[in-house]
Amino acid sequence: GAVVSQHPSWVICKSGTSVKIECRSLDFQATTMFWYRQFPKQSLMLMATSNEGSKATYEQGVEKDKFLINHASLTLSTLTVTSAHPEDSSFYICSERGLGSGYTFGSGTRLTVV
Amino acid sequence: QKEVEQNSGPLSVPEGAIASLNCTYSDRGSQSFFWYRQYSGKSPELIMFIYSNGDKEDGRFTAQLNKASQYVSLLIRDSQPSDSATYLCAVNPGTYKYIFGTGTRLKVLA
Numbered sequence: 001g002a003v004v005s006q007h008p009s010w011v012i013c014k015s016g017t018s019v020k021i022e023c024r025s026l027d028f029q030a031t032t033m034f035w036y037r038q039f040p041k042q043s044l045m046l047m048a049t050s051n052e053g054s055k056a057t058y059e060q061g062v063e064k065d066k067f068l069i070n071h072a073s074l075t076l077s078t079l080t081v082t083s084a085h086p087e088d089s090s091f092y093i094c095s096e097r098g099l100g101s102g103y104t105f106g107s108g109t110r111l112t113v114v
Numbered sequence: 115q116k117e118v119e120q121n122s123g124p125l126s127v128p129e130g131a132i133a134s135l136n137c138t139y140s141d142r143g144s145q146s147f148f149w150y151r152q153y154s155g156k157s158p159e160l161i162m163f164i165y166s167n168g169d170k171e172d173g174r175f176t177a178q179l180n181k182a183s184q185y186v187s188l189l190i191r192d193s194q195p196s197d198s199a200t201y202l203c204a205v206n207p208g209t210y211k212y213i214f215g216t217g218t219r220l221k222v223l224a
Binding site for chain 2: 006032034041042043044046049091093097102103104105106107108110
């Protein structure tokens with residue numbers, strides 16, 4: 001199955017700074033990657049769909065100027081949380097649709113904004 | 115609003131017992147159904163997927179789908195303490211997006 005590498009696995013940043021999260025597809029050329037956010041004891045919520053070579057598609061209620069997504073190549077998608085605030089603290093997970101059924105998730109990034 | 119409902123639990127079962135996890139979904143046109151296991155602090159990993167009505171078995175896991183009742187379940191036989199995790203049900207309503215339930219926390223007691 002597909003393998004997705006995500007890093008960093010955890011990051012602590014100060015309020016007002018920006019954080020970049022990277023997601024790499026290691027064995028599959030992913031034209032589409034999905035970015036999810038998960039708050040404690042809640043479900044995965046799709047934030048945006050990242051498309052290689054074009055603009056990302058954001059879900060309703062997700063600020064595209066705050067969560068910048070870049071998918072410059074078939075193997076790399078990045079999510080940048082700009083001007084982070086404590087309420088952005090969450091678990092961010094990328095995923096791609098592999099060759100088989102079901103999506104493959106990255107290992108996730110625990111973001112804590114202090 | 116398309117929804118996927120799961121009991122949050124925790125569901126506690128003794129080691130060796132059968133754990134039964136349930137999920138209902140609202141979109142009757144949903145085509146594929148997935149069960150993911152998520153350990154605390156980790157990302158979800160796919161356990162099983164099912165497309166057709168009936169049962170699908172893989173080792174100790176059995177997925178059951180009843181489209182008429184809009185119901186999908188996961189049975190775990192011979193439950194082990196290592197099965198303790200949150201189990202997420204995901205439904206594909208026919209688009210590229212998945213809709214996830216909030217998950218059921220399973221505790222297998224040694």
